[in-house]
Amino acid sequence: MNSLKPFLILIALAFLMPWLVLIVYPSARLKAYVTEVAYAKEDDTKDAVFPTGRSYLVAGARVYAANGCAYCHTQMIRPTYAGADRWRSGWSGREEDGLARETLPFDFLGERYAYLGVQRNGPDLSNVGHRIKEAKWHYDHLYNPRKxxxxxxxxxxxxxxxxxxxxxxxxxxxxxxxxxxxxxxxxxxxGEAKALVGYLLGMKKDQKVPKSIVAK
Ligand code: HEC
Structure with a gap:
């Protein structure tokens, strides 16, 4: 009976620790982050390009969702500790301009859903707008990828x-x-294809980030 108490404490800790580390801490960080972005000082943001004016792409995002593109494609450049995404050429944005970076919640500001995706049967599309610049390429590809x-x-x-x-x-x-x-x-x-391709051509998630949220 003596060892029951430490045993129960250990069990409690085994559940408590992951809960704190995986749920409580990240959600507190995210909350602070969102508040900071919302109230970022003007100084901080004047050289940052907010990825807001993207609302015209909403139609394209809907087509993306409706056709299940997110089943095979991600929009998530993981931090290096969670994968080698940053080393894949062209995935994380403009390396030559020093803007290549991992994906941040900031990239989805103003978007109703973040199509992060679940698995990668195809390449990550976060910065496909930098890699493929021709609408015609997308049309041919969507119509017949093998061509x-x-x-x-x-x-x-x-x-x-x-x-x-x-x-x-x-x-x-x-x-x-x-x-x-x-x-x-x-x-x-x-019209749906045109909206979708507009969305893909504008897919660039390497905008400059306000200073206040870089150094975190
Ligand atoms: C069943 C899985 C699957 C689905 C669903 C899918 N794709 Fe793909 N996609 C791939 C694979 C695999 C490739 C790599 C081969 C290629 O380029 O065709 C690819 C490549 C691409 C590329 C070229 C990316 C690059 O960097 O070369 C684009 C753009 C693309 N897909 C867009 C889409 C869009 C938009 C949709 C939804 C309408 C979609 N895909 C749905 C599997 C998929």
Whole structure:
């Protein structure tokens, strides 16, 4: 019976410690962080670019969510202690400008959901806007990934395209032209595809961070 008390204390500690370290501490840090960003002094922020004006990309983010891109892609450059993301070329932003960094909660300010993702069957997309700058590349890739990247296992998102008869010249954005009963039809991106590609082209999570939250 003598050893029951220390045993119970140890059990309690075994649950208490992870709770403190994994839940209480991070949530207190995040709360302080959010308050700091909200009240950051002007001095602190004048050379920082807040990733706010992104609301026009909301439509694209919706398409991203609806098509399950987050099942295979992350938007999360992990701190080095949690992975080797910073060493993957182009993943963490503009190395040449010294802006490459890990992802911060700051990057999702003003966004309703953060599509961090759960696993990486494809590359992290945090800074894909720096890597791929052509809308046409995205359209071709979304319509038929294998046409652009040999052996790609990314599914084709043909649902984001519509087929219409060719009137005059074939559209610049057409990803395919098909012959049906003697007349030509072109496959062009739908409004959803355009919103999604706008979102991808603007995907840059390496903005300068206000000084007050860098040194943490
Ligand atoms: C089943 C997993 C899967 C899903 C779902 C998926 N992807 Fe991919 N994606 C991949 C793989 C694998 C690659 C790497 C091969 C390639 O480039 O095609 C990739 C590559 C990419 C690239 C090129 C990235 C780079 O740096 O070269 C982009 C952009 C992209 N995907 C966007 C999307 C978007 C947008 C969606 C949702 C409409 C999506 N993906 C859904 C697996 C997936």
């Amino acid at each position: 652009v990247v040999a052996g790609s296992i990314m599914p084709a998102f043909t649902n984001l395209f519509t087929t219409r008869p060719v009137v005059g010249q074939v559209s610049e954005l057409a990803v395919d032209v098909v012959d049906r009963g003697g007349s030509q039809y072109e496959v062009v991106p739908s």
